[in-house]
Amino acid sequence: MIQVEGISKNFGMVTAVSKVSFEIAKGEVVGFLGPNGAGKTTMMRILTGYMPADEGTAKVAGHDVFEESMRVRESLGYLPENAPLYLDMRVDGFLDYVASIRGIKGQKKADAIKKMIAVCGLGGVIKKQIGELSKGYKQRVGLAQAMIHNPDILVLDEPTSGLDPNQIREIRALMKELGREKTVILSTHILPEVEATCGRVIIIDKGRVVADGTIEAVTKKSRGGNVHVIMVRGDKDRIESGLKTIPDVVSFQAVGQEGSLWRYEIVGREGVHLGEQIFRMAADSGISLAELRREKTSLESVFQQMTEGEKE
Amino acid sequence: MDRVWAIFKKEFTGYFNSLMAYFFLVVFLTAINVLFMWVMFFRSRTPAMGEYFELAIIGFWLFIPAITMRMWAEEKKLGTLELLMTLPVRDGEAVAGKFLASLAFLALTLLLSLLTIPTALAYVGSPDWGPIIGGYAGLFLLGASFIAVGLAISSMTENQFIAFLLTSIICLALLGIAELFQLVPLPGFVLSLVTYLDAGSHFDSIGRGVIDSRDVVYYLSVIGFFLFLNYRAVTSRRWK
Numbered sequence: 001m002i003q004v005e006g007i008s009k010n011f012g013m014v015t016a017v018s019k020v021s022f023e024i025a026k027g028e029v030v031g032f033l034g035p036n037g038a039g040k041t042t043m044m045r046i047l048t049g050y051m052p053a054d055e056g057t058a059k060v061a062g063h064d065v066f067e068e069s070m071r072v073r074e075s076l077g078y079l080p081e082n083a084p085l086y087l088d089m090r091v092d093g094f095l096d097y098v099a100s101i102r103g104i105k106g107q108k109k110a111d112a113i114k115k116m117i118a119v120c121g122l123g124g125v126i127k128k129q130i131g132e133l134s135k136g137y138k139q140r141v142g143l144a145q146a147m148i149h150n151p152d153i154l155v156l157d158e159p160t161s162g163l164d165p166n167q168i169r170e171i172r173a174l175m176k177e178l179g180r181e182k183t184v185i186l187s188t189h190i191l192p193e194v195e196a197t198c199g200r201v202i203i204i205d206k207g208r209v210v211a212d213g214t215i216e217a218v219t220k221k222s223r224g225g226n227v228h229v230i231m232v233r234g235d236k237d238r239i240e241s242g243l244k245t246i247p248d249v250v251s252f253q254a255v256g257q258e259g260s261l262w263r264y265e266i267v268g269r270e271g272v273h274l275g276e277q278i279f280r281m282a283a284d285s286g287i288s289l290a291e292l293r294r295e296k297t298s299l300e301s302v303f304q305q306m307t308e309g310e311k312e
Numbered sequence: 313m314d315r316v317w318a319i320f321k322k323e324f325t326g327y328f329n330s331l332m333a334y335f336f337l338v339v340f341l342t343a344i345n346v347l348f349m350w351v352m353f354f355r356s357r358t359p360a361m362g363e364y365f366e367l368a369i370i371g372f373w374l375f376i377p378a379i380t381m382r383m384w385a386e387e388k389k390l391g392t393l394e395l396l397m398t399l400p401v402r403d404g405e406a407v408a409g410k411f412l413a414s415l416a417f418l419a420l421t422l423l424l425s426l427l428t429i430p431t432a433l434a435y436v437g438s439p440d441w442g443p444i445i446g447g448y449a450g451l452f453l454l455g456a457s458f459i460a461v462g463l464a465i466s467s468m469t470e471n472q473f474i475a476f477l478l479t480s481i482i483c484l485a486l487l488g489i490a491e492l493f494q495l496v497p498l499p500g501f502v503l504s505l506v507t508y509l510d511a512g513s514h515f516d517s518i519g520r521g522v523i524d525s526r527d528v529v530y531y532l533s534v535i536g537f538f539l540f541l542n543y544r545a546v547t548s549r550r551w552k
Contacts, residue, residue, distance in 0.1 A: 048398040052552045069550070073400040080398070084391030088329040089322070100318035101399050145395075 001026045001153060001183045002047070007056035008207075009042055016042040018207040019056070024200075026152070029179035031194035032187035034204035035307050040187035041081055043204070044157050047185075048078045060153065074102070076153040082161070083142030087131030091122055091141055094130060095148060102149040116144040120174070136167035143174070154178060156186040160193060172197050191303055205307040219302050226268040228275055231261045231291035232282065239264070242285045248272040261290055315401050319409025320416070323383070327417050330382070336375045337421060344371050345428055361439070364429060365447040372455050373487065377479035379417070380462025381472045383410050384546070388470045403547040411463055411539060418455045422448055453531035454511060458483045460538035467545040486511040486534070 002024040009017040017039040024030050032040045046053045047060060049069040057064060063071040086094055095116060099109045117123055120140040125133055130141060139159065146154060159175065160168045175197050178184055188194060194201050194215065201218055203211035211218045232239055236254070239262060243252050248269045256263040268274035275292060282289040327333040348364040387393040396406060426448065433439045462479040469475050489510040507513050508530065 045394070050394050050398050050549070052550055054552070066552075070400050070402070073398055078395075078398045080391065080394045082391060084395050086322075086326075086392055087390070088326065097318060097322050098399065101315055101401055103314065103400075105314075 001028075001061060002185070003057075003059045004043075004047075005057050007043070007046060007053045007058055009039075009046060009051070009053050009055075015207050017046070017053070020204070020207070020209055021056075022202055022209060022212055024183060024185065026183055027181075028200055029175075029184045029198050030186075031198035031201045032185060032204060033189070033191065033194050033201050033303065034187075035189055038189075038204045038307075039207040040204055041157055042207075044078070044080075044155050044185070044187060047072075048076065048155055049073055050080075074149075075151055076155055077146035077149065077151040079139075079142045079146045079154075079156045079159055081157040083139050085130045085138060085141060085145075087129070089130055090127055091130060091133075092117075092126045094141065095144060098145045099148050104149060112148050112150070116148050119147070120144040121170070135162045136164065139163060139167070139171065143171070147178070152182055154182055154184045154186075156184065158188055159186055160188070160190070168193075203303065203306055210306045211302070226270055226272065226274055227295040228266045228268065228278060229255075229291070229293055229295050230264050230266065230278060230282075230289060231258070232264065233261050233288040233290060234286075236262060238285065239287055242281050242287060243278075246274075246277045246281055248274060248277060265295075316405045316409045316412070319401070319406055320413045323410050323413035324416050327379070327413065330379070332382070333379055333417065336379050337424070340371050340375055340421065341424055341428070344368055344425070348429060361429065361433070361444050361447055365451060368425075368451055369454060369487065372451070372458055373480065373483050376418075376455060376458040377462050377476045377483065380414060380459055380479065381466055381475040383414070383463050384467035384542075385470055385472045385475045389472075397546075397549065403550075404543060407463075407539065407543045407546060411459065411542075414459045414463065415456055418452065418459060422452060422455070450527075453528070457486070457511060457531050457534040457538075460535045460542070461486075464538040464542040464545065467542045 002022075004023070005021050007017055007020045008015070020039070020043060032043065034040050042051075045051045047058055047065055049065055049072055052066055057066075059065065060072045061075045063075070065072050086097075089097065092113065095113045096109065099112055104112055117126060120143055122137070122140060122144060125137055130138065133141065139162075143156075143159065146156070156175070160171050163171065172193065175184065175186065179197065179199075186193075186197070198215070200214050201211070202209055203218070240252070243249055243264070243266065250267045250269055252264050252266040254262055255265050266274065266278065268277075275294060278292060279289065281287075344364065344367050347367050348361075351363045351367075384393075387396060397403075430439070430444055458479075461482050462475070465479045465482070466472075466475045469478075487510070489506055508526075511530075511534070
């Protein structure tokens with residue numbers, strides 16, 4: 001459905017997007033994850049035809065985004081960052097406007113508007129001026145205009161930004177529902193969002209793709225999922241030299257202290273029973289082991305790892 | 313065409329949501345009418361509209377930049393330009409829609425004016441209709457030119473105040489080119505060129521009731537030129 005190859009975009013001296021390539025198949029719900037300024041919005045703007053790429057090609061539903069911009073815009077629905085809307089228009093007037101622009105006429109238009117009002121929960125605010133709405137409602141109006149022509153593809157830029165937890169939950173539920181039938185790309189810097197709504201994640205940092213795959217695959221790949229946390233009592237040097245003797249330990253780090261207990265995070269090689277080895281080492285060296293547990297790597301640690309790359 | 317119509321409808325009704333537009337209509341019409349009445353009854357006492365049109369031109373210069381400044385600049389400021397340009401609308405359609413909506417608003421203003429002064433004059437005496445019709449035609453063309461300038465400038469900046477200022481300056485320049493250069497001794501052909509560029513001189517001839525093709529061509533050229541600038545400014549976003 002979407003094929004991006006080698007897309008690059010610079011703004012003067014700043015590289016916003018650098019040789020980004022990915023493919024999204026019909027029906028996928030993909031999260032573009034990355035810190036602020038990573039290039040997510042720029043990538044979306046290139047896909048939706050708002051700005052051209054400097055290099056590379058992108059195709060949406062078989063149409064090149066630069067050569068056949070009109071066709072691309074017809075086939076997708078876009079909710080830009082911060083849901084820009086015409087504040088002086090009424091909700092129904094605005095939806096009518098967008099529908100007209102998209103060539104929906106007569107009874108079909110009336111039906112489409114009614115459907116959007118129902119799906120996006122705009123029943124109570126139809127006749128209100130958009131400028132008077134709360135952020136949550138504005139976001140929903142933005143979503144309504146993106147979906148009104150029932151597009152196969154939805155591009156949503158930070159759809160839950162600025163919303164309160166209840167509103168966030170509602171929008172996420174809506175997106176999950178949409179994901180059943182449509183191809184959805186959403187960008188966010190909120191990790192739980194990707195975990196909650198997307199089947200696949202593309203992590204972008206400083207304009208480059210640093211990870212691409214299902215959430216499971218991506219988390220597995222990063223640290224091998226083999227992390228243990230221990231709480232020990234004893235002399236720090238003795239503890240650390242002891243840890244070094246375990247052959248399957250890749251790295252370890254002291255992450256805290258509680259009274260006379262030290263907390264360490266230990267990364268082991270994939271597929272190895274690290275817990276056992278740590279226990280044996282502690283027993284042999286006479287180090288008091290107060291706690292030993294295995295930690296499940298989360299998307300958060302992957303994210304941190306990949307986007308703070310220089311520190312590794 | 314449907315899309316141009318949709319944009320036209322939105323922008324035209326949008327004018328009536330804008331305080332500035334109401335202000336323009338009311339103040340412009342009232343002020344011009346009052347001033348004209350004063351001039352006519354205390355000065356010339358003839359049922360002719362020459363002074364009215366001159367006052368109207370000044371009114372246009374003051375107000376048209378104020379109503380066109382937000383057309384594109386506000387879209388950029390609000391971020392709705394991103395919405396507009398990612399909808400399946402051709403840039404030319406958006407330019408046309410906004411221009412036509414502004415023209416319609418101008419036409420409405422002139423229509424309301426038509427319903428007041430000339431009607432009053434008809435009761436008072438028997439005015440010469442030629443120059444009056446010519447005057448309104450000229451006003452419309454002049455107003456349309458100012459609108460084209462205003463929209464073009466609005467499309468090049470995000471700041472409405474700057475749009476207002478630049479538009480005012482350019483419109484003033486268009487009105488006053490001939491006067492400015494009269495102070496400078498120039499060779500004959502340059503003088504005729506400068507006089508040709510002066511919007512006021514074209515208006516004068518139309519105001520006499522003669523619709524000379526040269527004058528119409530002038531106004532259409534100004535409109536065309538600035539609409540072209542407007543189009544380019546909008547579509548340049550998509551250039552590689």
